[in-house]
Amino acid sequence: MKKLKHLNTFIVITAVIFFSSCENPKLKPPRENVNQDNKEQAGVDGIDREFARELAREFGREFAIEFARQLKGSNNPVNFDFSKDSNNTQSIEGHIVKEGKVHPLLTHCSEDVLEFYQKHPDCFSILSADSLPEDLKWQDGSGEQEFASQNARRGGTWEVYMRDFPRTLRTIGPDANGAFRSYLLDYNVISLVHPHPNSDGYYPGLANSWAVGKDGRTVYFRLDPDAQYSDGKKVKVSDFFFFFYFMRSKHIQAPWYNDFYGKDKFQKVTLYDQETFSITFYKAKPDVVERVAIRAKPEHFYKELDGEFLSKYQWNPEPTTGAYVALAENVDKGKSVTLIRQKDWWADQKRFFRYRFNPEKIRVSVVRDYNKAFEVFLKGGVDMFGLAKTEFWYDKLPDNHKLVQNGYLSKVTFFNQTPPPSYALRINSQKPPLNDLNLRKGFHHAMNFDLVLEKIFRGDFVRMNTVADGYGGRSHPTIKAREFSIEKAVAYFAKGGFSERGGDGILVNSKGQRLSIELLTGYRHFEDVLVVLKEQAKKAGLELKLKVLEPTAAWKAANEKNHQVIFSAFNSFVELFPRFWEPYHSDNAYQEIGDSKFNEDGSLKSNLTTKVSTNNFTQTAVREIDHLINKYRDEEDLGKITEMAHQLSQMIHDHAVWVPAWKKPWLRIGHWNWIKFPEDWGPKETRDYEEFQVFWIDETEKDKILQAMEKGEVLKDNPTIRIYEKYKDN
C-alpha cells in the first residue's frame, strides 16, 4: 500500500510537470538539445506521456498542477516565455526553435506540436520571405469565369434528407465518413485553391494567389488576408503546418489519412511570412496544384491531439472556413442536424463564392428508407431528389405526374462531364478457370450488357468502354467494350477447352468440369442487372452463380482476393489523368516486389503470396503492364502521360480482366420549383446536385406553390421538364 502511494505521488509529479509545461502555450519546450541547461525539463522526455495524461485525468488536472507548484516552491516552475522577445527573431530565422526561442510564426504552438515539427525538420521549415524564388508566376484565377448566377438570392431553408443519423460531427476518424460529412466538408469547407468545374484552370479559395515552382512539384500559396474560421479566428500559415501534424497523428485513428497525407507524398511545407508558404509534392505532376491544395486545420481549436481526440470532438465540430456552421445546439439527436449560414462569412463577396451557398439554413433530416424519402419529397418535405434510378424517373414520377403537370415539381436532366464511377465486372485473373485468357474473353462476350442497358436502364445509360473513361484526352478514343455475342463467346470458350454442352445447356470440358463462375457483389440494388446477365449467359453455355452479400462482406471477400468475379465500382475523382498503379500493378497483386515475381519469359512464378487489401481486384500481374505503369507514374509531361494512358488502356483491354458495365452521362433530379438554378443549371463537372451549391430558394415562389397546391391550381410559369445539353458529349 505504501509503495502504491509513492508510485501515485511520482506519477502525479511527472504528470504535473508535463502539464505545467504545456498548460500555457507560451511556455515553450526546451527539448531535443534545445535547452541543455535545464536538466529537469529534459527529464520529462523520458516519461510515457499518454500514461501521465491518463493519470492526471484521474487525479484532476488543476489539483495536480497546484500540487506540483507547491512541490517545487515556485509559482512559475518553468519559464521559457520568449514571445515577448520579438527583437530576436532574425537570429532564429530558418529554424523552428533555435537556442530555446521559437520562431514568431509558431509561438502559439503547443509543446507537442512543436516537438513534432522539430522531429521532422525535413518536412517543416521556415525561411525568410527574401528566400522566395523571384521568378514565380503568380496566378489568381482572374481569367476564369464565375459559374454561379447573379440572379441568386439569399435565404430560405434547404430541406435535405440522410438515411442515417451521423454518429459523430467529426470529419475524420472512426464513423466519420458517413453521408452527412459531405455537408460539413465536401460541399462546404474551402480549400486553398479549387479546380474550376468548367475549365482546366483553378479558382482561389483560402489562397488568393498561387504559383508553381521551377521544380514543378512545389506550389507557393499566398493566403487571403480575409480568410477566417467561423469562430472569427484568422486562418494562419501555421495551420498548414498543423494540418500535417493532425493528419499524421495516430490519435485521429484514420490510417488512410495518415498514409495519404504522409511524408512520402507531401514532402515539405515551408513558411515564408504570415501569408506565404509552399507545399512540396513528391513528384512534378501536371495537376500538382490541386493535389496539394489542402484545407486549413484550425490549430487554435485543437491545440494538440491526444488519446481523447475521438470523444472530445465527437459532437463538437471544428470551426469551418465554409459558409455553413454546425453548432451543437442545432443537433436534434436521431432526427436532424441544421446547418446555419454564417452572418459575416469571410468569402461572402469573393468572386467565386458570392452567388453560391445561398440558403440561410440547411436542414438535414433522417429518413431511413429510400422509398419513404421519395414520398416525403412528393409531399414537399425534401426539396430535391435524385432520380437516376429508372423506375423513379419513368414510373414513380412520370412526366405526366400531377405534381409535374401542375407546375409544382420539375424533372431535370443535366448532362455533365466527369469520370464515372467504374461499374464493372472485375475478373480475378489468377483464379481458375478464368486464369485462361480465352475463357476471360469468352466471358466478356457472354455478358449481355446491351440488354441490361436497354431494358433495365431503358436506354438512358451508355456502355462504358475502357478502364479510364471520362478523362478527356487521356481516355482511349477508340477501344470499345466487347459486345455480347453468343458465337464469339462459344468460340472463345471452345478455345479454352469448354466445347461440349451438358444436359443443362452449360458447357463442360474434357475433364467434365462445368463452366460455372461465381459472381460476387455487394450491390443488392443491382441484383436485377445480374439476374439478366445470368439468364443471358446461359445462352452462351456459361453458368453464373450469383452471390449477393452485404457491401462490407463482399468488399472483404474481394480484398482477400477470394472472388472469381466481382461486380463493383470505385468512385472516380475529377482528376486530370487516370490511376493505373492501384488496380493493375502486380505489386498490388502479390507481396513479392517488382520483377522478382516473374520468370525470365515473363510468366508468373509459382508460390507467390497474394497481397490482400489492395484495389487490384483483378489480380493483374503482367510484367509489361508493370513497366509501363512505372514509367507512367514517373512521367511529368502531359503529352507522354496521355500516350501511355492510351497504351495502358489497350493492354488492360487485351488482358480482358475488366468487363466495363455502364456510365450515365447525366444527372437526373426532381426538385420543387421554389428551388431555382442558374441558366446552365450547373457547372460541367457537377457530379452531384449538392456539390457546387449554385441553386437558391425562392421563398415567394414557395408560398405561391404551396397555396396553389392547396387550391389545386395549375401553375404554368416554368417548363417543368428540362434537359440541359450544353455539356453533352457527342
Next chain:
Amino acid sequence: MFQINPLTRKKLARFRSIKRGYWSFLILVSLYLLSLAGELFVNNRALLVSYNNEIFFPIYGEQMSGKDFGLDYEYEVDYRELKRKFDHDGSGNWVIMPMVPFGPYEMDYSDEEATGFSPPNLNKGHFCGTDKTERDVLARLLYGFRIAMTFAIGYLILTYLIAIAAGSLMGYLGGKSDMLGLRFVEIWANVPFLYMVIILVSVMPGGWGVGWQVSSLLIIMVMFSWTGMTYYIRASVYKEKSRDYIAAARVIGASPVRIIFKHLLPNVVSTLVTFAPFTIAAAISSITALDFLGYGLPPPTPSWGELLKQGVSNLRTAPWIVISTVTALVFTLTLVTFIGEAVREAFDPKKFSTYE
C-alpha cells in the same frame, strides 16, 4: 414403429370431423402436391412437341437446343417462339405449352416495349403480371410456394428431431443432465435468432451452388430455433415418465431406448402434433422475412419475400405484385392456422385424456 392405437384413431376421426381444418389440410396438401408437379402447369418448356413425326416431352430431361428443332442456335429452344413458328409454317409440327407458358427465371422480353412491371395480361399468359425484370409473377409465386413449403417441412422435421432427442434425454435421464441440458438450452435460446441468421448468411461462402445455399440456410435456421420445442418435450416426458406404465415397463426390464421409443414418444406425440402446423407457419414467415430483408435464398431463386420486397418498393406503380403475393401468403398461412386449430382441438386432452 408406431401403431395407430384406438386413441389416436379417435383423434384423427375428430380431426376429420372438424370440417374447416380438415378441408384446409386437404387443400394445402393438394396445393403442395400440385406445386411439386408445377413444371406441368407453369413452365417455359413445352408439354409436348411433335417435330418431324417424333414426339418430345421436354419438361423433365435434358435441355434441348434450338438446333434440335431446326433452328439456328445452340442454346435452349424458345418453345413459345417455336409454337408460333410451327403454327404458321404448316409443317404439321406442333407444340403444346403448359397453362402458364413462363418459367420462374425466364425474362419475357419478347415485347419490344417491355421494360419491367407489365400489368396482368390474360392474352399473353401473364395472369399476375410481371416483375422488374419481366419475370412472370405467377410462376415465381408457384415455385416460391414449393420452395417455402419444402423448406418449412424440412425445418419442421429437423427441429423436431433435435428437440425430441434433446427433450427426451433431459426428461428421461433427469438429474444433472437435465439441469445442465436445460441451462444450455436456455442460453442457446437467448442467442438472437434473426441477427445470428443474418450474420451467418452474410458470411457464408457460396461456392457450392444453390442447393447447398438453401440447405445451409435451413441448417442455420434450425440451429437457432430448435430450442423452443425442447421445453415442451422435456415437460411431457417428465410427466409421462412418472406414470405407472413406465414404471411397469422398467420393472419388466425394458431398456431405456425401448421405453423412450415404445412407451414415452407415442404419448408425447400429441404435444408435437399440435405444434406442427404453427411451426410450419413460423418457418414460412421466417423464410419470407429473411428473403424480404435480403438474407434468405440466393437470387434469382423464386421467393415470396423477394416478390414482397419488389412489391412494396413499387407499391404505386406495380400493385399487382404485392396484391398477388400478399393474397398467396395470407391464404397459405390461414390454411395452416386452420389446420393447427383443428389439430389442437382434436388432440385436446380434455376430450381424450390419456391419464387413465
